Amino acid sequence: MRVLEVSNLFPPDVLGGYEILAQDLVTSLRARGHEVEVLTTGDGSEQAGVTRTLQLSRAFGEKARSDRVRHLVAAAHNRRAMLRYFAEHGHPEVALVMSLRRLGVAPLRVLQELDIPFVVTVNDDWPVAYARPRSKGRLAPLRDVLDRRLLAFQSWNGIRTQHVIYLSGAVQEHIQSRGVPFPPGIVQSQGVDLKIFSPRRFRIIPHRPTLLFVGRLHPSKAPDVAIHALASLRQKGLDARLVIVGAADDASYAALLRTNAATLGVSEHVEWVGMIERTRLPDLYRSCDVALFTSRLEHEGQGLTWLEAMACGVQVVAFPSGGAKEFLDRHPVALRVDACTGDAFASAILDLLTRPDDQKVMVEAALDVVRQHGELEQYVSIVQGQLEEAIRASHRAREERGHVSRPPEPAIGRGVG
Template sequence: MRILVLSNLYPPNVIGGYERLCFEVTCALAAAGHEIVVLTSDYGGAVAEYPGQRVLRDLRLLTGPDIYTPFPGTPEDRAAIGVTNLAILHRVLEEVRPDVVFAWNLFFLDASMLKALEESRFRTVVMLTDNWLLVMRNPEFVSAYFRDMVHGPHPFVPPPEPAPAPPPSLLHRVVARVRRLAGRAPMPGLEAIFGAAFVRDLYAAGGSRFPRHRVIHNGVKQSGHAAAPTVDRTGLVEAGTLNLLFAGRMVDLKGAHTAVAAMPLLDPAALGVDRIQLTLLGDMQDAAYMTQLQDAIAQSGQAGSILLRPTVAESALPALFNAHDIYLFPSLYEPFSLTLIHAMALGIPTIASRTGGNPEIMRDDESGLLFDKGDASGLAAAITRMARDGALRARLAEGGRHSASRFTFERMVAEMAEFLASRA
């Protein structure tokens, strides 16, 4: 296949997991012999070439000097950048003439890009592991969802499945065939791959359904995990100390502040330890959130027991998880986390929020413990239960390995390639 990959960011310019996953999938498709052209932005300024890929860094994102800063220009400036980006897209489409456009995250690009893909004669499959397309189509729904369900108390209830459409009549089929023969077939529209059933349901709730779609759970490379050293989870890594770990981007939605709020609720003596230490590890580029988090640490009375550390390479994850007793994953919003899969696959007992795609990865009391998002007391209760019971930690660690083994990178890429190659 000739595939045009479209993404707002692309390595070596990386912010989060979306563009990393896009890159890894694209590399795998190139290694399988597909002809790959990548159209991305100039954000970050770094360039690199990758085997089997032609990378065009011609688009411009509507952001400030970094991804967390709003676009500083006027509406006219915004419109001019949108027109230029749209012209680049049309030029590349006509030059490459792809069998399929594989569109990943298009946040910070004008909605006209999405409309052009919908109306293009070139088949487009959108990869949806987040709400970027829903923001373009129905921003009011997304705003209400985050207000009422992510930061508010209301639960998200998936909408009912629509009734199956009746088969087309003979007249409809004849008219459609005549239109195709006359070169007047309707535009193909968008098809979708969803990284989780939760994401599919969120889009449906926002009024955005795709007649042709598939849920393909995200996966991670686990070939080296089996050879990684393991830890006896019936005991603690460091005698007398309970070492807790949060690893993820330091942004509001990842919920590091919930872990901080749980710390004063934990009693070392009741847990049978001398001290409790929480390590918060991750990307700290969101300056506004870091100010809030550092204030929360100071006000918790636990500043001496909470460490802030920068992110580590994926290759360092086995050693990182082995150096801690319990992994905390307290996201307020989490479509489908690769880091959570890594943690479970590497055998660290894990506590995660019961939100988004997390329950698709983890079963409560089988492969980890789940608690209600934002509930610091619920998180503290889960930590207490797990800290007191070494046999429980060992059982959940083994259950986590088994559950995570379903979410492999190789399985995900094979299913994606099959969907990209198939036709309705």
């Protein structure tokens, strides 16, 4: 297949798991012999099959707003960028659409106009941004007129989305409950590349444990809870330390976290690693004793760090929500806490320290679950199948319209980059 992946961000521009998955899909589909290129936002460059000519309505790190005028400008820019890309590169057989948060739906409208079939991945609530709920306040009538008429292009109005892959049932339910006109689609958990994230030999948690938090430093990810858990453990006599991996979009929030650590008296026991190359993560996981999965997101798509930790043979203590809760309800292989608080995490860790046999059982069970239900190639196979089905469905529709008389010859895939 000749595939174009469209995404609001693409590494090295990374907010979290969505962008990592975007890159993983490109790498894996290319390894399977498909020709895959990427169209995303950035500096206008084109390198190794990645073209960065799309434009966000507002940069990540800035507070989200309704941004009607910004969306208008971005939509016009992105329409031109899409058409220019196709004029220069030709049409793909199918497009794989990742997150369009702050990018807008103009790329989908262009794909539809050019009769290019597409598959949409939904890993969080980004489609809700274009569902256009009724406005509130004194200017609500004017805003609603703008949304229904002048800015209807910036909603799902008129877009026919037939092939959707949801990261979890929780995401699927949330999207459909918010008025997004998507079909039920397919639900498939994201996976971990087990060639990269491989397990260490089992070891019990020592009485001087190293805790690990990996993720974006944002209130929704609750890194402050990891710091409070460390403080609580130390107050109870456990000589623990904490490694924090990740960066903050908001410098003031990063400073607040450091202030919290100082106020709690644990600054010298916290190592701030910052953003690191993903290739360094497996060794970092394996060097730590307990991975903390903290989250305040009501609709967590799934999360990835806890799966990576499990794949590396590390004990996970979690307060999951959304897709992560759904996965761990089916496969109870993490130690769950009943509140996203430092004290709750600390109590769970102290309890786990007294049960070394249970530690081994849980780690080994987690490894089995990751191999059976959390492996990246399973997700890639689902995506590949949906891309192929989108091509077939598009061909059937053209036949019905009388545009083609026989199936096209299958494309011979070749790697790019």
